[in-house]
Amino acid sequence: MARLSFFGRLTDSVFPAEQMLSLPGTVRDTHELRQWLSQIWTLGDLLDDPTIRIAVNDDIVSEPHPVSDQDRIAFLPPVGGG
């Protein structure tokens, strides 16, 4: 299963902020993952936002980037600073 993490304002809409999920075979990259999550969780256009970057296995990636069922995938809104 993939380990999904959500940060910042996304945690207001996605609970829990960290969860394990089996990705279907139709989800092969980050674009397809955004679309799939938006559908199954009825998130509207929340994830359809280029300012939300995605990290795969703790590296921020250029999209679309391949994802697999063993990955740690994090959704990162713009940072707020310390």
Next chain:
Amino acid sequence: MIELRETGLCACEALQAFEARVDDAGAIVSFSGRVRRGGNGGDVTCLHLQAYSPLTERGMTAAADQAMDRWPLTALSVIHRIGDMAPGETIVFVATAARHRRDAFEAADFLMDYLKTEAVFWKKETTPSGDNWIEPRAQDYQDQARWARNGDI
């Protein structure tokens, strides 16, 4: 050198520990940032800070390495709180040690400008009128731009 901490951060204790570690430095500069009482939506009752390990630590370590490269520092320390904090609590402690004061001042200033704009944190303040996610101010970006060099953050 770099630490994220979920429990209370005492700037006095952090400075004492730093001084003990660098007793040969001629200049030590320390900065502590605290949770402000007044926020965009009124009085702040709680400030919540999220980090993403290991990206947050990786970025802070890279900034610390840059500071060590740019200024002849003996040592530095960056301790940052995460989790829930109340107004008045210390959120960040930065200390730099050098042979002379100018290097220590500039390196501490550089590190704080990094932390305010580039560091991987998400910050939410709770006020009587609701919760607000906070983003860096334009002034924070202007402050950080002072340090720009080719190939740097």
